[in-house]
Amino acid sequence: MQHILACIDASAYANSVCDLAAWASRRLTLPIELLHIVQRRDAVAARHDLSGAIGLGVKTDLMEELVRLEESDAKLQIERGRALLAAGEQRLREARATQVRTLHRHGGIVETILEREAEARLVVMGKRGAGHEFATDHIGSKIERVVRASDRPILIASRAVEEPREIVFAYDASKAAERALERLLDSPLFVGLPVHIVMADTDNDAHRAALRGAADQLRGSRAVRETLRSGKAETVIADIVAQTPGAMLMMGAYGHSPLRALIVGSTTTAMIRTVHVPVLLVR
Template sequence: MEHVLACIDASSYADSVCDLSAWASRRLQMPVELLHVVQRSDAVAARGDLSGAIGLGVKTSLMQELVQLEAADAKLKVERGRLLLEAGEQRLRDGGAFDVRTLHRHGGIVETILEREEGARVVVIGKRGASHEFATGHIGSKIERVVRASTRPVLVASRSYVEPQALVFAYDASPAAERALVRLVESPLFNGLPVTIVMADTENEAHRRALDDAAARLGVEREVTTTLERGKPEAVIARVVEQTPGAMLVMGAYGHSPIRTLIVGSTTTTMIRTVRVPVLLVR
């Protein structure tokens, strides 16, 4: 059965992930799978850092102590995860989620999310995890890895939740943008929400025609406006988002290859990093 996959950790983004997942569950009429992953610890690195150049007898004693501490830490992480899942499940149910099931896993965070997304309609994840929570102006490394590898739309939650009331669709007629447009047309997640289609490019007949065609595909029953403005995409899109109350940004994800991104940067990464609204990314 298709579901909304909500991924939480101990960061302050967990509440927003749950609230956004409940919203998606209500609109899609699908259950939520609430996932928390206890990440593997690097015991070898810990021993290397702590043992040092000390006497053999002391080192042996220290290794035993490390094993005990590691076991205690593992139990603490499991208990913390159980409490997180309980609180998240309650928040989802209070938010009107269609149904909720929880899943507590051990292993790699990214690998587990990619494994569990197989039956998901959408993956919901916070902009930053617990280890990067206060790195303002950045996104977590695991978030980018999930988005690049995922075959499902990824909904990135901002720190504070406001129910989406309108959509800003970043459109450039690329294959990724076309796939995002198909999602907008077909998915009940967006039913009834007004859409602003924004293109950051020069004003000419070809660009205007592409915008008008995209608006027409969204249908006459939906409130659709278009904006064509020359400038850097991240600046133009951010301005429209800021001027749209209750906005959710929808865009294609990573139109360029990872190698090109290392050289010239990525609009996708910039938008996730800078806007303070939910961002739905479609591969």
């Protein structure tokens, strides 16, 4: 059964994830799977173990202590996770989400999300995880890995969100942008929402024609504006987002290349980093 996969942790983004998931649930009439993952940790690494440099008896005692600490920490993480899921479920129900089920998993964060998204229509995540929530203008490394590996639309929550009232659609006539345009046309998620299509490129006949063609497909069922402006995409788009009350940014996501050099500095990453509104990424 299709659902919305909402991924929460102990960061300040958990409430925003729940609020956006509830909004999407109401519009798509889909249940929500609320997921929290306890990541496995290496107790030896966590304690910076130097037992190899000391006597065998002491090393054995230290390893036993580490095992006990790891067991205690695992129990604590489970209880924290249960409390977090309970609070998230309550917030979703108060926001009139269609249906909510919770799931508490142990394992790798990226791997678990990719496994659980198999039947998801939409994945909702926070911009940063609990370990990096105060790293201003950065995105979490695991968020980036999920986005690059996933084939589902991913809605990335900012720290504070409001219900989206207008879509700012970053359009560049790429294959990913055309797929995003198809979703704008077909998905109940966007029904009735005005759209501002933005192209950051040289002002010429070809670009004006491409932008007009995309806008014309959307007209008739909603209000549509279009802007073609020269400049860096991250600057042009961010300026328009900042001037749009209740904006949600929608754009095509980057490809699956494993080379990190192709990630750093990309428009996708720059937009996730710098805008302070929800960002919907479409492959």
